[in-house]
Amino acid sequence: MHAEQAYAFSHTLLRDAAYQLQLPEDRAQLHALALRCFEDWLGVPELPRISDAESNDQPHASDPFAAELAEHAARGVESALKSTKQGLYLLRAGLFARRHDDSGLAMSAFLKAASCDGLEPHMQRRARLYAINEMVLCGMLEEAERHIMMLRDIAREAGDVASEFRTEHALAGIHWNRGRMDQAEEVLRRALSLAARSGRSDLASECRGGLGVLLCDSGRAGAALEHLIAAVEHFRATRANVRVALNLGNLALCYARLNDFDAARRYYEEALAIAQGEGARRREGMLQCGIADLFRKRGRPELAEPHYLAALKLLSETGDQRGEVIALNNYANLLAGVSRHADATKFRERAYELALEMGNPLLEQVALMGLAKTSSNAGRHEEAAARYRRSLDISRALGHTYREAASSCDLADSLLALNRFDEARALALRVLELCDSGVVGDERFKALVCLARIEEADGHLGKAENWILEALALPPTLETRLGAELARLFLARIQVRLGKLESARAHWRQGIRQLALIAPPEVVKTHTDEMRTTCKAEGVAPLDEH
Template identity: 30%
Template sequence: MIPGMDAEIAYLFRHALLRDAAYQLQLPGDRARLHGIAFEVIEAGSGGRPPEPPPLDATEERAFQPHAADPVAHELAEHARLADRPEEPGGRLKSRLLYLRRAAEVAERRFRLEAAQGCWRELAGIAEGTVRAEALRRAGTAAAMRGRPVEAEPLLRESSLLFRGHGKRKLECRALGNLASVFWQTGRLKESEGAHEEALATARAAGDRRAEGVTLGNLATVFQETGRIEQAERTLDEALALDRESRNRQAEGVVLINLGGIYLHTGRIELAERTHETGLAIFREIGDRRAEGEALGGLATIYRVTGRLEEAERHYGLAISIHREVGNRIFEGVALGNLAIVCLDAGRPVEAEAMHERALGIHREVGNRRSEAISLGNLAVVYEQRGRMSEAEVAHKKALAIHRETGNSRFEATTLGNLAILYHRTARLERAEKDFERALSILRELSDRQFRAVFLWRYALLSLERGRVAEARRDWRRAATFLLEMRNSGEHRTAVSEMQAACKRAGVLPFDE
């Protein structure tokens, strides 16, 4: 016996070695026959061969039909591969294609995205034509969903080109839409918009109203991200009508959540909350756990903005739990960052900093440049509150550079506003005024009442300090009205407290009298 090794472990070790040696001693043809026997025995013991599924490259998606062989589908695919004999190459190809597909689909349903990606890649390696193209698309989609955009992009590019070459316009549209989402994920908004526009033209040329609705909904997110808020809302309304016409409940839910985001940023808080709740109900109705997690995060943000911190923390926690369950690393990072903001608002800055660092690590891991910049900016706010002004300024400037690189106008404005606050606190009043004015100008263009109110009352206090009392009173009152309309009671309390202290220092009556 091997010294220091448990007898049972030693037996298992020797058994594995002997089994491997016995296997290697078999001639290739005999090994293939053994795998063929294993395939037949396992298949027979697992309910027999599953019914032939609809073609993988069918334009209409069909619901997956489970089978008793699903738990051993990948094992059966591997036995089919190894059962091929030199004198009869490809004899088990049909079986291998069947079970690789089932293994990939089962892995998708169980949120084992890395396994799904591997199975689709393997299937693409042995398939031809549009079946290969669809397998590549599914592999690329799995890679994107698990936060691997660098792996996803070449798969989706090849898939869309193959579909185009075979004249499969509807399937090409699907692949282009997936590719556009990867561009969005990596902060390449111009490329994302171009790919979505191409997908939209393809869907319309093919007369595919369902795909047109989905594509319009995705294109609207680019419009929103680049500051075209009215165009985004109009496009989402158009997408919603098409989704309802084609009875696409999943896409309808996504559009409702995105509309809720626009309503929130433009100050229509009650409508935002109702719309989010409707979208969440749809995802629960159709059993879409991934989308349910994302919707819970959106609802939590509404609770945070309106000062309901306990509800916000609870809903972010639920969202994070689902993101981890389904392997959604991208939105796990987003929700962690948002939960960190709640921690800071609740007076737990040490916890907030650690959580922002974790979120930042996830964003960098998955290549999410947009969220990386947002987390850097939020981390800078924590540094500032903890008195680390130099670190805060560096982090804000890094965030600002990425926002400008990725075309994220809204968060460019918020970062400028946060820099202005920092400059004000460090007595650099001219720089503070310049950045406040630029931030407020962008937010006005975006019709963003949420952040405009936050920075407007702070700008009012800077105006007061610089002797512009009437202007300061006007701007502060306008901001306070916005905050009350948006039910942002926490921010309103802060605005009142800081205004009263500033007015006392300046020797003027408080602005709320």
């Protein structure tokens, strides 16, 4: 609460002096009076509903002052309701801060609530779980893991299956955020077993939804489908509609990864209709972003842009800064892809500002990657390298191996542009090490292509050919579809220089035919011109001539 709202005078030193001059019992009476005045004015809110079902607790007029009201309750005169009121307002303060994306304040309030004797033990356990979630958002992964272990022991001693389950779920999230997908999967499967043994189909379905997303992120979208479909069926049966929308959105993401655009769009649109019907505007915002991402990756920017704009409006209006950072960054990628670089820069800078305001290093790292792309696209490779290096430092500090791999690939590209071949090579090889140790996704493909480009630039054509062949041997994904065809054309040019003309011609024809299906004509022309320049330099006929 601001001083001018709380006292007749606002000078900090005068206020503190006046406060300290009060006798302890008088101060306690004044705190009790302040609390009573606020409750007479605004009413007494209900204790938030804490259950395993979805909760749609309505905000209360006192919520903006809840942290201060908890302090008044704690410092007021002794009464039977003193600690109960303190716990009530601490929980509401945490939920208010969480709604407004103030993770630091939310975490502090929830931790205090977890130790408040005025709350029932099950409420204390849930408050600690909420605090853990905010720690993860703040990037405090080690502290979060410590509290997870503490809460798991408390839950087991109390026989609280739901809380024990959620500690496992939270622990999987820690591993996930660090890019340790194998460990995350092991913990989620353990949680699924616990839910099944306890006869808790609701918890099992919640876990299957999480497991489905993890499998999808791990490059196993096909294996993810059965888990997400089972989760959707359960939540439909129990009429948990927002959870239905959540899992349908994740199901759409899986089908996008499986290159089934029609199914992905169908599930996104169904999820969006449910979210709109339920008034779940934050969920609606993220689904709009998902649909936009789908169109962007399919090369339909004109269809993607309205969905990004709708997502940004919803996420801004609902105060979902985390979602807004993601949407801003993805929209900027679309703008950069259609050469609207000034607009892309504006949105990336806004994403970075928001991430810094939130104090969230995970989001800061994402936004930094976007800004680095802006620098790279503008040919400012030293600036790009500095931003990618900062992104890499954050990833390593958080122990996030997937993001370390992504940052390393991009930093290697920038160093290649600066002709710093040895540094670039070391980073790309490090990415392969990370992939061998469990990092999944498209980073192996990117690292292999990067190594090929490094060796080609450094004059080692045979090594470049081997790296690119290894990249092309990987199963293609929606994300690597364009990159694979560009890599095939790059391979054809290398093989021309190596004198392997038959192989070069075969790779060229296959690559240019596929590129024409997914890229604008000017891109096809650029690569055709590059091929002809290479052939001319080698004294051979162009590969597109019979």
